[in-house]
Amino acid sequence: MYQTGKLDPHYPKVCGHRGNVLDVKWNPFNDFEIASCSEDATIKIWDIPKQLLTKNLTAFRKELVGHARKVGLVEWHPTAANILFSSGYDYKVMVWNLDSKESVIMSPVKTINCHQDVILSMSFNTNGSLLATACKDRKIRVLDPRAGTVLQEANYKGHRANKVLFLGNLKKLLSTGTSRWNNRQMALWDQDDLSVPVTEVDLDGSSGVLFPFYDADTNMLYVVGKGDRNIHYYEISANKPHLNYLMEYHSYNPQKGIGVMPKRGLDVSSCEIFRFYKLITTKSLIEPVSMIVPRRSESYQEDIYPPTASAQPSLTAQEWLSGMNKEPVLMSLRPGAEPLSPQPLPSERTLSMPTAPTSPHLFNQTESLVAEDGRRPFSLLEEKAPRWAAEHRQEEKKTWLSDGFDIFECPPPKTENELLQMFYRQQDEIRRLRELVTQREVQAKQLELEIRNLRMNSPRL
Numbered sequence: 479m480y481q482t483g484k485l486d487p488h489y490p491k492v493c494g495h496r497g498n499v500l501d502v503k504w505n506p507f508n509d510f511e512i513a514s515c516s517e518d519a520t521i522k523i524w525d526i527p528k529q530l531l532t533k534n535l536t537a538f539r540k541e542l543v544g545h546a547r548k549v550g551l552v553e554w555h556p557t558a559a560n561i562l563f564s565s566g567y568d569y570k571v572m573v574w575n576l577d578s579k580e581s582v583i584m585s586p587v588k589t590i591n592c593h594q595d596v597i598l599s600m601s602f603n604t605n606g607s608l609l610a611t612a613c614k615d616r617k618i619r620v621l622d623p624r625a626g627t628v629l630q631e632a633n634y635k636g637h638r639a640n641k642v643l644f645l646g647n648l649k650k651l652l653s654t655g656t657s658r659w660n661n662r663q664m665a666l667w668d669q670d671d672l673s674v675p676v677t678e679v680d681l682d683g684s685s686g687v688l689f690p691f692y693d694a695d696t697n698m699l700y701v702v703g704k705g706d707r708n709i710h711y712y713e714i715s716a717n718k719p720h721l722n723y724l725m726e727y728h729s730y731n732p733q734k735g736i737g738v739m740p741k742r743g744l745d746v747s748s749c750e751i752f753r754f755y756k757l758i759t760t761k762s763l764i765e766p767v768s769m770i771v772p773r774r775s776e777s778y779q780e781d782i783y784p785p786t787a788s789a790q791p792s793l794t795a796q797e798w799l800s801g802m803n804k805e806p807v808l809m810s811l812r813p814g815a816e817p818l819s820p821q822p823l824p825s826e827r828t829l830s831m832p833t834a835p836t837s838p839h840l841f842n843q844t845e846s847l848v849a850e851d852g853r854r855p856f857s858l859l860e861e862k863a864p865r866w867a868a869e870h871r872q873e874e875k876k877t878w879l880s881d882g883f884d885i886f887e888c889p890p891p892k893t894e895n896e897l898l899q900m901f902y903r904q905q906d907e908i909r910r911l912r913e914l915v916t917q918r919e920v921q922a923k924q925l926e927l928e929i930r931n932l933r934m935n936s937p938r939l
Contacts, residue, residue, distance in 0.1 A: 490531035492524055494538050500550050506740070507559055507791045511539075515549035521564050523576060541582045542574050544589075551597060556606045557806050558798035559791035563609070563623070565597035571611070573623065577795045587799060590626040592619065599641040601651075604694075607803045608669070610651055612642040618653055620669055624801065632672035637665045640687050644669070646694030648716055650676070654688035654701065662688055664701065666720050677720050681710070691738055693752055695784050698769075700752065702736050709754070709767070727767065734759045741786045746811050749773050751782060783811040 497517030505511040510526045521542035524535065545566035555561035560576035564586075571593070572586035595614035602609055602623075609623040616638050620630040632639075639653035651667040661683055665675040681688070686705035692698070692714070699712040699721070709727040714720065735757040744750045745768075752769040771782055788809035793802060809815060 490534050492526075492531075492535045494522060494524075494536045495520070497548065500548065501552050503552050503554055506554055506556065506787075507789050509789070513552045513554065513562055515552045515564055515566075517548040519543075519545045519548055519566065521545075521549055521552055521562070521574070523562075539581070540576060542572075542586075543582060543584050544572050544574075544586050545570065551600055553600045553602070555798065556602045556604065556787070557791060557804055558606060558793040558795055560795045561606075561798055563600060565600060565611075567596055569593045569595060569597070571597060571600070571609075571621075575795045575799065588624065588626060590621060590623075592621070592626065592628050598639075599643075601643045603644045603669075604647050605803050605805050606798070608644070610642045610644055610669075612639040612653060612655075618642055618651065618667065618672055620651070620672065624799065630670065630672045632667065634672070634674060637663060637675060637678065639665070641690060643690045643692055645692050645699075645714055648714065650714075650716075650720075652690055652692070652699065654690050662686075662703070664688070664690070664721070677718075679721055689736060691752075693741075695741065695786050696751055696782065698752065700754075702733065702754070704734065705732050707732050729756070729767075731756075731758045731760060731763075731765070733757060742789065742809065742811065744811070746778060746783060746813070747776065749779055749782065778812050780812075785810055 492512075492514070495514065495516035495518055497519075499514050499516050502512055502514045505513070510528055512524050512526065513521060514524065515521045522538040523540040523542075525539045526535075542562070542564070545564065545568055547567035549564050549566040551565045553563045555563070562574045562576060563571060564574065565571045569591075571590040573588035573590075574583060575587045576583075593611065593613050593615070594617075597611050597613050599612040600609060601611075606623070608629070609621045611619050611621065613619065616635070618632040618639050619628050621628055636658050637653065637655055638657075639655040641655070642651060642653045644650075645652055649669050651669050651672075653665045653667065655663060655665070657663040657678070657680060662681040662685075664679045664681065666677045667675050681701075684703060684706065686703040689702045689704070691700040691702070693700075697714045699714050701710040701712065707729050711724040711726060713722040713724055715722060733756040737755040737757075739753040739755070744753060748768075749771040750768045751771060754767040754769075756765045756767060757763075758765055771779070773779060785808035787806040790807040790809075792804040792807045
């Protein structure tokens with residue numbers, strides 16, 4: 479897991495498709511099973527040996543044959559075991575039940591035919607009872623995945639969506655795409671009313687597709703642009719302005735693609751709350767980027783790790799197909815903890831803002847979230863507290879903060895790149911201190927002139 483270095487060019491691969499592979503997804507309930515789809519119009523299910531590959535894997539466990547054209551997307555159901563969704567260039571979304579004993583499944587249990595063009599993105603809500611799609615016909619749809627009916631459809635012409643994402647249990651959708659002026663844009667929607675977006679945010683004029691990632695445990699939204707060198711961070715609120723921009727992570731190398739580690743795979747001992755894997759094709763490199771809340775204590779931090787989805791399904795495939803819905807089975811990220819019983823999640827989570835009630839799992843003090851490679855941090859919104867307490871904390875940390883960064887909680891640099899970033903940050907701090915000294919000198923001279931004028935103009939006693 480933590481091994482780094484260059485791989486042997488002849489390292490074993492999974493190579494059973496007859497065309498280019500367009501999408502790969504790990505089974506959320508089995509760390510050794512993946513689904514892949516290809517231009518050969520098939521979906522294949524692969525069993526990965528627990529001792530990892532020793533030779534090329536060409537024997538698949540199951541093959542799903544039903545699409546008439548190439549298959550672009552696959553998506554596992556978030557709560558039901560062995561339910562897989564696929565979408566192809568035949569404009570169809572197919573639902574597959576993998577509980578079948580057959581090695582080749584020729585027909586899906588359900589085919590959804592409501593789209594008029596290629597499906598660009600699919601996303602489930604928390605319990606998998608709703609499916610959202612973004613289509614090339616410029617429409618966002620919310621579907622009943624079992625009945626195949628369209629519950630909501632966006633005909634808004636001012637936003638062309640490429641990706642769509644359910645925001646946990648906030649009853650909101652987020653889409654990324656372009657505005658009518660071809661600026662990259664994010665739009666937030668009410669899942670029960672897609673007539674007009676709740677809010678729109680223009681980013682820039684670049685052309686790379688924006689990939690959104692949402693962490694419902696911390697209300698954090700990460701937006702990654704293909705070909706970009708940065709990752710934007712937002713905090714999501716159920717109240718206006720909904721999208722609160724925080725900061726962005728900068729890198730010297732552009733990402734061609736990106737993946738994320740499931741929450742149960744994070745390093746809780748270092749307070750890691752999210753981890754990306756950047757594909758850097760210019761260097762033939764996959765680079766991990768960790769988001770860490772720096773704390774001095776090495777004990778488990780309960781407030782930043784609320785119960786999260788486990789690797790245990792809450793439904794069988796047949797139960798879900800028969801119409802049953804259940805919330806995910808939750809687990810604590812505390813080492814050695816057992817999965818919790820399924821329970822409904824709160825209908826919405828609110829941020830710790832002065833105008834909103836405080837969520838119990840958010841931070842108990844002002845903290846900074848930093849990328850593991852030492853990039854400049856950003857501050858999360860402060861929790862509701864009495865003004866005197868906030869001022870006390872500010873005074874307490876005042877002498878140890880440098881540009882909003884706690885110098886004692888900063889991990890030492892591990893690479894030359896981190897050392898260079900630390901050097902630049904120190905240079906910025908030196909420049910800021912010099913400007914401050916200059917301002918103080920100017921103020922002192924002005925005060926001296928005022929005193930001199932007062933002495934000259936005052937009558938002698």
